[in-house]
Amino acid sequence: MSSRLALAELPQLERRTLADTAYEALADLLASGRLTPGDRLSLRQSAAALGVSVMPVREAVSRLVADGVLEVAPTRAIRVPVMTARDFRALAETRMAIEGIAAARTAEHRSEAELTAIRRAEAAFRAEAESAEPDCTRAVRLNRDLHFAIYAACGLTPLQEVIARLWLKAGPVINLDLRAHPERLLQGFALRRHAETLVAIEARDGPAAAAALAADIREAADFILSRGGLRDA
Amino acid sequence: MSSRLALAELPQLERRTLADTAYEALADLLASGRLTPGDRLSLRQSAAALGVSVMPVREAVSRLVADGVLEVAPTRAIRVPVMTARDFRALAETRMAIEGIAAARTAEHRSEAELTAIRRAEAAFRAEAESAEPDCTRAVRLNRDLHFAIYAACGLTPLQEVIARLWLKAGPVINLDLRAHPERLLQGFALRRHAETLVAIEARDGPAAAAALAADIREAADFILSRGGLRDA
DNA sequence: TCACCCGAACTGTGATCACAGATCACTAGC
DNA sequence: GCTAGTGATCTGTGATCACAGTTCGGGTGA
Numbered sequence: 409m410s411s412r413l414a415l416a417e418l419p420q421l422e423r424r425t426l427a428d429t430a431y432e433a434l435a436d437l438l439a440s441g442r443l444t445p446g447d448r449l450s451l452r453q454s455a456a457a458l459g460v461s462v463m464p465v466r467e468a469v470s471r472l473v474a475d476g477v478l479e480v481a482p483t484r485a486i487r488v489p490v491m492t493a494r495d496f497r498a499l500a501e502t503r504m505a506i507e508g509i510a511a512a513r514t515a516e517h518r519s520e521a522e523l524t525a526i527r528r529a530e531a532a533f534r535a536e537a538e539s540a541e542p543d544c545t546r547a548v549r550l551n552r553d554l555h556f557a558i559y560a561a562c563g564l565t566p567l568q569e570v571i572a573r574l575w576l577k578a579g580p581v582i583n584l585d586l587r588a589h590p591e592r593l594l595q596g597f598a599l600r601r602h603a604e605t606l607v608a609i610e611a612r613d614g615p616a617a618a619a620a621l622a623a624d625i626r627e628a629a630d631f632i633l634s635r636g637g638l639r640d641a
Numbered sequence: 642m643s644s645r646l647a648l649a650e651l652p653q654l655e656r657r658t659l660a661d662t663a664y665e666a667l668a669d670l671l672a673s674g675r676l677t678p679g680d681r682l683s684l685r686q687s688a689a690a691l692g693v694s695v696m697p698v699r700e701a702v703s704r705l706v707a708d709g710v711l712e713v714a715p716t717r718a719i720r721v722p723v724m725t726a727r728d729f730r731a732l733a734e735t736r737m738a739i740e741g742i743a744a745a746r747t748a749e750h751r752s753e754a755e756l757t758a759i760r761r762a763e764a765a766f767r768a769e770a771e772s773a774e775p776d777c778t779r780a781v782r783l784n785r786d787l788h789f790a791i792y793a794a795c796g797l798t799p800l801q802e803v804i805a806r807l808w809l810k811a812g813p814v815i816n817l818d819l820r821a822h823p824e825r826l827l828q829g830f831a832l833r834r835h836a837e838t839l840v841a842i843e844a845r846d847g848p849a850a851a852a853a854l855a856a857d858i859r860e861a862a863d864f865i866l867s868r869g870g871l872r873d874a
Numbered sequence: 875t876c877a878c879c880c881g882a883a884c885t886g887t888g889a890t891c892a893c894a895g896a897t898c899a900c901t902a903g904c
Numbered sequence: 905g906c907t908a909g910t911g912a913t914c915t916g917t918g919a920t921c922a923c924a925g926t927t928c929g930g931g932t933g934a
Contacts, residue, residue, distance in 0.1 A: 425916090427703070450885070452886095462886090463918050463920090466700070467703045470660070470700045470703055471707040480656075483926060484656070484887080485886085498799055498800075502799040505742045509739070509742070564734055564735050564738075566731055566810070570806075573803075574803075577799070685914085685915080693889090694888060695889085696887075696890095697887085699917090713916080716895085717896070717915060719916080
């Protein structure tokens with residue numbers, strides 16, 4: 409047929425189910441901290457809010473439960489898990505190890521284009537953090553963008569997916585803390601570690617990139633733990 | 642009440658839904674290689690086989706899809722993903738990195754009881770592999786037991802969960818290969834690496850444990866890739 | 875004033891039905 | 905003989921209903 413070539417250029421249009429949409433909506437609620445540890449979630453209420461039946465929400469929730477981002481209590485209530493300080497520490501250590509690996513690989517494998525993207529993301533976060541009136545919500549998103557710009561260049565898709573799930577799990581705690589204590593952002597804690605990481609990636613120094621990024625995670629976690637907002641183990 | 646203490650000793654009995662059971666049944670099918678890459682899965686047929694309605698199966702499948710262990714094709718067909726050689730290599734490299742970390746942490750933190758458990762698991766696998774007529778299915782299970790005995794001692798629950806998901810994802814490919822080429826087991830490839838890992842853990846040598854375990858994963862992956870059973874990227 | 879109990883309203887879980895789209899065997903037309 | 909089309913049957917997706925267990929508020933008892 410004459411249209412063979414033209415048809416070949418058509419992008420595969422993705423199939424989005426209502427469950428996918430519901431998943432993203434809930435994940436966003438969690439990642440942005442509007443759903444905080446201990447909060448309960450009702451299938452029917454969520455469904456009503458999203459304007460669909462319970463079915464898609466049910467599927468979305470079951471995925472989030474499988475990820476450990478939500479949990480069903482023995483009483484069958486769905487809620488955001490309340491992490492103990494011990495749990496949070498373990499999660500942070502896991503993130504330091506795994507995200508450190510990704511940063512190291514990025515430092516060793518990154519292309520120039522990827523380096524440019526990382527530089528741009530770092531600059532965007534810095535601009536927000538150093539601005540006269542930083543917007544916390546925006547800063548959190550830019551911080552996430554920077555981290556994932558780094559992980560995207562590591563060359564290992566499964567590793568990225570693992571990290572994305574860990575972030576989803578840590579999201580509620582981190583954002584809850586940030587909303588309660590936005591001053592940390594102003595002190596530019598993360599800025600130095602980000603700069604160190606960027607320098608290491610530029611220099612193709614894997615171990616240094618891993619160390620700097622792990623330090624970033626550790627300091628953020630230490631800060632949150634020092635606030636004492638988490639339940640003891 | 643007088644029975645307060647006695648009641649406190651009761652273990653919380655877990656609530657098992659049909660969806661949980663269906664999930665385990667399907668996961669077992671995948672991990673044991675009875676469901677191989679490319680196979681299609683029907684909700685209704687699976688439900689009939691399990692003697693339940695489609696609902697629990699649906700939920701189980703949606704979890705497995707979220708884990709990347711199953712996928713829904715754009716035609717809405719559910720199937721076991723067919724990995725390209727490139728995908729499998731990326732998965733293996735991710736596993737080498739992450740499971741290496743776990744092994745290193747185990748070497749540095751393990752208790753004597755955990756070391757004993759690991760020794761026992763290693764001996765069990767060795768006994769099966771060196772027996773006159775090794776049973777492949779059994780050997781695969783013992784190999785898994787050994788690896789997870791190591792990971793269980795790493796002290797980081799989130800890390801263990803991450804690894805479990807990676808194994809589920811790699812399961813179909815590995816088991817498919819093993820069923821097609823059981824001779825690798827007989828040659829005792831893995832035995833040396835297991836022994837090296839055990840020695841390193843005994844000596845509390847983290848880097849050595851990570852290297853030995855990563856080598857175990859790499860050699861298994863290389864063997865499978867050399868068979869050419871996987872589609873090119 | 876406090877503890878208890880009962881019932882209404884809610885919870886997640888599972889089954890069933892409805893529907894649009896995909897498959898596949900088969901046939902009509904060239 | 906081979907292709908295009910057609911209809912029965914299957915697919916996953918979503919909505920709805922049924923049910924048992926939980927939660928919570930209001931009343932009754934002491």
